[in-house]
Amino acid sequence: MQTLLPTSIVGSLPKPSWLAQPETLWSPWKLEGDELLEGKRDALRLAVQEQTRNGIDVISDGEQTRQHFVTTFIEHLSGVDFERRETVRIRDRYDASVPTVVGAVRREQPVFVDDAKLLRATTDRPIKWALPGPMTMVDTLYDAHYRSREKLAWEFATILNQEARELEAAGVDIIQFDEPAFNVFFDEVQDWGIAALERATEGLRAETAVHICYGYGIKANNEWKATLGSQWRQYEETFPLLQQSGIDIVSLECQHSHVPMELIELLRGKKVMLGAIDVASEAIETPEEVADTLRRALEFVDADKLVPSTNCGMAPFPRNVAAAKLRALSAGTNLVREELAR
Numbered sequence: 036m037q038t039l040l041p042t043s044i045v046g047s048l049p050k051p052s053w054l055a056q057p058e059t060l061w062s063p064w065k066l067e068g069d070e071l072l073e074g075k076r077d078a079l080r081l082a083v084q085e086q087t088r089n090g091i092d093v094i095s096d097g098e099q100t101r102q103h104f105v106t107t108f109i110e111h112l113s114g115v116d117f118e119r120r121e122t123v124r125i126r127d128r129y130d131a132s133v134p135t136v137v138g139a140v141r142r143e144q145p146v147f148v149d150d151a152k153l154l155r156a157t158t159d160r161p162i163k164w165a166l167p168g169p170m171t172m173v174d175t176l177y178d179a180h181y182r183s184r185e186k187l188a189w190e191f192a193t194i195l196n197q198e199a200r201e202l203e204a205a206g207v208d209i210i211q212f213d214e215p216a217f218n219v220f221f222d223e224v225q226d227w228g229i230a231a232l233e234r235a236t237e238g239l240r241a242e243t244a245v246h247i248c249y250g251y252g253i254k255a256n257n258e259w260k261a262t263l264g265s266q267w268r269q270y271e272e273t274f275p276l277l278q279q280s281g282i283d284i285v286s287l288e289c290q291h292s293h294v295p296m297e298l299i300e301l302l303r304g305k306k307v308m309l310g311a312i313d314v315a316s317e318a319i320e321t322p323e324e325v326a327d328t329l330r331r332a333l334e335f336v337d338a339d340k341l342v343p344s345t346n347c348g349m350a351p352f353p354r355n356v357a358a359a360k361l362r363a364l365s366a367g368t369n370l371v372r373e374e375l376a377r
């Protein structure tokens with residue numbers, strides 16, 4: 036029998052202090068060469084143990100082998116020059132120095148497939164693997180070659196599909212695409228964003244998920260959130276399109292966010308990965324708080340389609356905070372499971 040309300044995390048967990056500087060986003064590695072390879076694999080095993088011990092049902096790698104959720108994937112592609120940097124505006128929110136697309140982009144070899152095989156070998160539970168979404172990849176680069184966001188997104192979608200098919204063959208049950216850019220560029224989402232995402236998932240038998248969020252609790256994101264008003268209705272633009280798409284699961288953030296819960300209704304028929312853990316605050320949710328968020332969601336999503344989760348990644352937290360939040364997620368989920376079983 037399948038677990039009702041299977042819990043999962045969106046993505047990252049804190050890295051051990053011997054692998055990377057703790058409580059820092061996109062922290063540089065502390066090891067090199069073979070030691071780094073071995074360190075990443077050990078950290079992945081610990082991330083699995085941490086999730087299992089704290090009651091998470093769908094296991095991720097906690098992004099232990101990645102420095103950045105977009106850039107690490109792009110680093111493995113040809114056609115992008117990481118020495119040639121340009122300053123661009125990311126997600127219409129903050130300026131960053133980014134690499135330049137200088138020629139045709141290609142995946143010369145698998146990027147995460149070996150890591151996914153290790154994850155598969157480390158747990159018997161269902162596993163989920165996250166890849167960046169095509170639009171978010173485009174939004175993280177300066178394009179001096181295609182000179183078209185749509186064309187570049189399409190190339191990335193083709194590459195992501197190659198990677199996703201190999202992840203599926205490695206035993207990954209759910210392939211997730213992180214598309215925070217979907218919360219910003221609504222016209223592009225409609226014009227080509229959904230199509231590019233569907234291209235990335237073409238032919239997959241594994242379940243597919245898309246994670247759209249308001250980002251980590253970093254300054255630029257918190258300032259942006261402060262401008263969004265009392266109701267965050269960005270999802271209202273994209274959910275009807277996703278409801279019509281071939282994507283199986285949609286991940287959104289609902290704990291302490293100002294997202295009106297009824298927007299979930301726009302996804303009716305899809306599975307909903309519901310953020311019931313805040314990643315912008317170190318305060319640990321009580322099980323009752325988590326349960327309350329899940330109960331409110333159950334007015335708009337069928338119980339067999341609800342996947343309790345975190346709002347976003349937990350990389351910047353101290354490890355004990357992240358672990359306590361995992362426990363809160365599973366304890367809160369258990370409360371609701373018991374109610375549903377009555």
Ligand SMILES: [Zn+2]
Pocket residue numbers: 045215246247248249250251346347348
């Ligand atoms: Zn996120």
